[in-house]
Amino acid sequence: MSSAPIALALHGGCGTLPPDELTPAEWAESRDHLAEALRAGWDVLKRGGRSLDAVEATVVVLENSPHFNAGHGAALNAAHEHELDSAIMDGATLSAGAVAGAQRIRNPVKAARALLERNEAILLIGPAADRFAEEAGLVVVENSYFTTPRRIDMLRRMKAHKASGTAASEGEKHGTVGAVACDRHGHLAAATSTGGYTNKPPGRVGDSPLIGAGTYARDGVCAVSCTGMGEYFMRAVAGHEIAAQMSLAGRSLDEATQAMVFDVIGKQGIGAGLCAVDAAGHVVVPFNTVGMYRGFVNADGDCYVGTHADLEFRGTWDRN
């Protein structure tokens, strides 16, 4: 077995994460699901598997959890429906797959992965994405499968904000899940999945399914998955800009990602976060908000799960 570093990082969305948004039991469960998602990806990596499989496995766990804005538990749009976006990218080949505006795919990241493997269209939208998933043998569900009581309540609150002209908190607005990984062969991969933001206009697509914006991976440089108001990441072409800062301007992963989160996006007053890994297996999970659902296992096997700055779990996982 090669001694190349393996590493994995994830996020489950950034924002204010108001403590009273969830019960203590729900907070504990959301952290458990972050750890479970990390474990799913880490199990792939430590047995010598591909980073592409690891990020998919990690994102599937987060999509299946009701606590994150992707898959089951995704945000409702202004028409009381779910429109789901996801992308996955293989840093080794720059192959990619993505879906946007999907309404029936239980795990959108699996459809993105199937498109990557098909190697024809990278991005399929709307009912065509749903049909593709069904034809590819993936599980399709009714749109209501994705709905949780919490998202119904959030939509009600967002519509009340809109009607009364009050501002919504970052915590009420969005969320996204994503993962990045470096495998034993030094290959990088990134995946992202989201329901967008609560009360979004139908048909709106953010940065998550766009290669180079919310999702990007290139071997030898970095893999990135972003969370925050997508339009800002789209204008910044955030994922590819981080890679360009590293590959063309000699910046480190820390420097390039801090600049994106705190300067490029943060100075516009926008909550932002991301998870990223470089070719040496160094992982970062920067965010400029009160909290971000996040976790990583680094090249030393140090495991970390956190939500707010002071609510963290640390441990060490076996690399072999």
Added chain:
Amino acid sequence: MSSAPIALALHGGCGTLPPDELTPAEWAESRDHLAEALRAGWDVLKRGGRSLDAVEATVVVLENSPHFNAGHGAALNAAHEHELDSAIMDGATLSAGAVAGAQRIRNPVKAARALLERNEAILLIGPAADRFAEEAGLVVVENSYFTTPRRIDMLRRMKAHKASGTAASEGEKHGTVGAVACDRHGHLAAATSTGGYTNKPPGRVGDSPLIGAGTYARDGVCAVSCTGMGEYFMRAVAGHEIAAQMSLAGRSLDEATQAMVFDVIGKQGIGAGLCAVDAAGHVVVPFNTVGMYRGFVNADGDCYVGTHADLEFRGTWDRN
């Protein structure tokens, strides 16, 4: 009136452009329409108008012409329908708007522009894009408005290729229109519009409407609009990569665009072209195929329209 250079470039798609594809009268008319599109944008620029208005005006003429794969004359997908993609970006503010999978907007670039001005969602897809355009007061049409006899014939030929396993020529496959401009205030802008490629899967979205892939503009650096098999430009994040090569690695517009067209994309055996302008008003229209519908007016007022390497028109236009 400032003496800052003004410049404009456009493309109408690259490929083999087989001479027998059009009658001599049709070839002449397609060149006339390229010149008319240039003139529409140039009129905006020379009266001191904005690059954003210039690229929109140019693309509208190309969308209205039956000779180019955008708007009227757009390619048919595998379901015998038109799904139209467009984007526009303002290099001064990095604001952008885009539509994908639109089926009823007569001029998709106008819907992209309206989204840019609305400054909420950057990208709207499918029926939501059509509804947005209608609500914004833009002209909506039946999907059949976009169909021309030539596109019906091309779809028949592509389906025959698929059935018989023969290869389609580049000329049969795709096409896109786009424009870039630099105005008297030094602001850059880019716009792109396309029907995708003939016989594309329904729901497939290429690089054209994706900010940083087929369409990108940033003041002080460059504006770019790409044409060719979109998936390759998406993986390369082509527009933003060209800007990064210039801003972070000190490459010239010529070097960065040649590298993209001939090395990054060309070495994968893929036909590619683009139009681009830098902050000094220098314009380029590189392509690696037999021909590309293209034209520009440079900072000296030199006007150029071409299709194949040996079919060109040159002149000089008044800058004031």
